Amino acid sequence: MQLNFLTIIDVLGTFAFAVSGAFAAMDKKLDPLGVIILSFVTAIGGGTVRDLLLGNTPVTWLTNTTTITVILIGAAAALFFGSILKKLPTTLFIFDAVGLGLFTLIGIEKGNLHQLSAGVCIAVGTITACFGGVIRDVLLNNVPLIFKKEIYATACIAGGLVYYLLMQWPLNEMLAKTIAILLIVLIRVVAIKYKFSLPKFYK
Amino acid sequence: MQLNFLTIIDVLGTFAFAVSGAFAAMDKKLDPLGVIILSFVTAIGGGTVRDLLLGNTPVTWLTNTTTITVILIGAAAALFFGSILKKLPTTLFIFDAVGLGLFTLIGIEKGNLHQLSAGVCIAVGTITACFGGVIRDVLLNNVPLIFKKEIYATACIAGGLVYYLLMQWPLNEMLAKTIAILLIVLIRVVAIKYKFSLPKFYK
């Protein structure tokens, strides 16, 4: 049950991030193979950094046919149906928000398996969710979006905190995770809709 | 025999990539130590990413005097005889193409040692061959060339496929590798000569 839930959110998050990576690559006019590589990097980058830091090597996606297949499908969907997908103006954003929530909780779960403290687990979750996008932006020669414009890593941290708060109650873990994921998506939606960003309290 | 072949192509590929890294650094007017560092990063970057992903740590070049010596010779050759080498307009390109072919096959061999599937081994070979150049370009603040302009990673993938096809026959492995390497070099030469690139079939 636990494993199934982990597998499902892994597949969904991987697909979402692969599409977002492909779109970013297509915006920079990369060739199709470059688009596929950016799909991979965005989808597995955060998890790979996490696994390297935790010493989980060889990294799992090397032998995970599901992950590889899902990423290729995501890249192909963006390449062949991208002009359709992009006409839906919120598509890229929703994919990204869902992936963000899903990957944060996967990262927290991996941190828990390593018996790390709650604060560090939230950091590991944030790395899992955000560093695929950071590597994508670095490869495409942009300052990573997450450092600059929007509530992004902040949403992951908030979702992580809420997850640990909910787990203080005798609450079903899957329910707590679902609430945390939805909260992360919600924060992203509200932040974009109302153009929230963290206040810069320095000059 | 097998080991010797691996050692020789390792030395040749390392030298080729060190020179190409040094040239890229000199184009950006780095100081001599920066040139040497870029030689190292380009030559060992792809293999290091591969070893980190596969969990082959400590990475081998830390204790491999041959590799370190070859890279320093490559950097010195570029620094002291670069003006001569650059007058031969195809020098940088041929070095790069040979390194590309050699490193792809080294990566595939390492993947085979980890008993990974053929598809993943080809990906590991492509990472070995291309990611030194990716890190070089990222450090020099360029969008990595391989994502954009030319048949590059494509050549590695094609060479890898041909290697696995040839191994279906009862063929000498060294011969199969040599053919695959030559094919990768050939694809690169043809792609540059006739300005081939992957068609962008999206808008």
Added chain:
Amino acid sequence: MQLNFLTIIDVLGTFAFAVSGAFAAMDKKLDPLGVIILSFVTAIGGGTVRDLLLGNTPVTWLTNTTTITVILIGAAAALFFGSILKKLPTTLFIFDAVGLGLFTLIGIEKGNLHQLSAGVCIAVGTITACFGGVIRDVLLNNVPLIFKKEIYATACIAGGLVYYLLMQWPLNEMLAKTIAILLIVLIRVVAIKYKFSLPKFYK
């Protein structure tokens, strides 16, 4: 005693690099969370690359409350008292120079624990000291400073060489380390004051 000395220079170096990372992030107008992330990346980036290369995983800062606390204090100091700190024009520079010296010697010590040769230990020390700054510059979309403008990695290498020379004498190790650290700081101060840089002997 040895351990204490290592701990103290670790804390000082971490604080120095966290502040320098925060200042660099604030120069690029990152949001406060981005500033904190850049503080982390700058402070632990070099040590993390070293630990990944040496296979020291899980990396230690994940479970090191002291390091995390020191970085957060450094980031907060830069965010809240940055306008004061920046009025002292040499503040950022001195922090950076001290961190550079301290981290070089920590890296050399880790290399020695892995029984690597002196030359490789100096490289490991230089990576420890410089790669946090390299990752900082890559994330902020700059060509890493150390490759270009100033005597930087050169100072680390010189300090490392002097350390190994001093250890040929029956000298107290802590004294040898202190001298090497002070030398690195001195080289940086002299290089900046007199605008030294490595001669570009190529065209």
